[in-house]
Amino acid sequence: MPTRHITPDYDGGPLITVIGESLMDIIDDPRRGTCSRQAHPGGSPLNVAVGTARLGLPTSLVTHYGDDAYGLMIEKHLQSNGVVPVRGGDASTSTATATLGRDGAATYAFDITWDLNGAALPALAAVEASIHVHTGSIAAILSPGDAAVRSLIDAARSHATVSFDPNCRPGISPDVAAARDRVEAFVAASDIVKASDEDxxxxxxxxxxxxxxAAWLELGPAVVALTRGAHGPVLLNRQGRVELPGETVNVADTVGAGDSFMAALISGLSQSDLLGAAARPRLVALTSADLRSLAGYANRAAAITCSRPGANPPGMVELGALAPPLPV
Known part of the structure; x- marks a missing residue:
């Protein structure tokens, strides 16, 4: 796969647009005693946007947060990481409380509003300026914003590649049959799909x-990825299957690990000039060696995130560039 370098002074508009929720992650870790609760900007799409920006990709985030203290924290977080926010809606900032178990794994409770009202034109402009669009999580499921997300994805298909991560939350979408139908529609509209074994x-x-x-692959994506925590990822395409073990790491917690995996996968594809509608034929033709290289790159990003508290994805200095494809 040829290498493409994206420089920090790129001025052609947002190269990547992520569409989805921003919220405050309130992490409750009983292992910390009296200092058990901490608040950090989060949400799967926000985490992916920060991850791609830290890996050198100019990134915009079509999202919602309120004019409140939590919203100000989110805006500062995006700006400090070089993410350009496109904000709609007028409700207060959403929250997700993650309670950590003894193994660092998180369970969640949500207070969520998802609406892009008022941002239709700037959101469409961001999508039209991008060669890749990512979405998923609550944004693809929760009304009224979900319809706007699907319209933006449909608008992107003619010129951009699309990625999707369902990042299912039972507390948000308890109707499994309805969630499954909605998720499959987004899978069919995507080029790259990533899901966890829990999803x-x-x-x-x-x-x-x-x-x-494997069933999702038949719906149309070029590449589908499965993350399995400590057991490592599996990537499938029409040429074959690649499985890697999880990397050995001292786990602080698992918050944001899957989002870092997704961001690094997008970065690896960008470095290989495999984003944008014109790249679809080459994306479909990836070899097993290509998949192995991409899986290893994304796997390392997830491991780095697990090694420190909260959703704190690596930058390019830590992760490095994508290595050449490894022999199968």
């Missing part, structure tokens, strides 16, 4: 995550 077990409890991943 796929929730959506398809009667089959294995890998069986569900």
């Amino acid at each position: 796929l077990s929730r959506l398809y409890p009667d089959r294995t995550p890998e069986e569900s991943l």
Whole structure:
């Protein structure tokens, strides 16, 4: 795969647009005693946007947050990481409370509003200026904003590649059948799809995550990825399957690990000149060696994030550039 270098002084508009929720992650970690609760900007799409920006890709985030203290924290976080916000809606900032278990794994409770009202034109402008658009999580499921997200994805398809991560939250979408239908529609509209084993077990409890991943591949994406925590990722395309073990790391927590994986996957594809509608034929033709290289790159990004508290994805200095494809 040829290498493409994106420089920090790129001035052609946002190269990547991420569409989705911003919220405050309130992390409750009983292991910390009296200082157990901490608040950090979060949300899966926000985390992906920060991840791609830290990896050198000019990034915009079409999102919602309020004119309140939490919203100000989110805006400062985006600006400090070089993410350009495109903000709609007029409700207060959403929150997600993550309670950590002894192993660092998180369970969530949400107070969420998702609406892009008032941002239709700047959101469309951001999408039209981008060669890749990513979405997923609550933004693809929760009304009234979900319809706007789908319209933006449809507008992107003619010129941009699309990625999707369902990042399922039962507390947001308890109707599994409805969530499954909505997710499959986004899968069919995407070129790259990533899901966790937990996502796929929730959506398809009667089959294995890998069986569900293979079924998604038949809906149209070029590449589908499965993350399995410490067991490592699996990537599939029409040429084959690649599986890697999880990297050994001292886990602080797992918050944002999947988002870092997704951001690094997008970065790896960008470095290989595989983003944008014109790249679709080459994206479909990736070899197993290409998939292995991409999987390893994204796997390292997730491991770095797990090694420190909160959703804190690596930058290019830490992660480095994508290595050449490894032999199978």
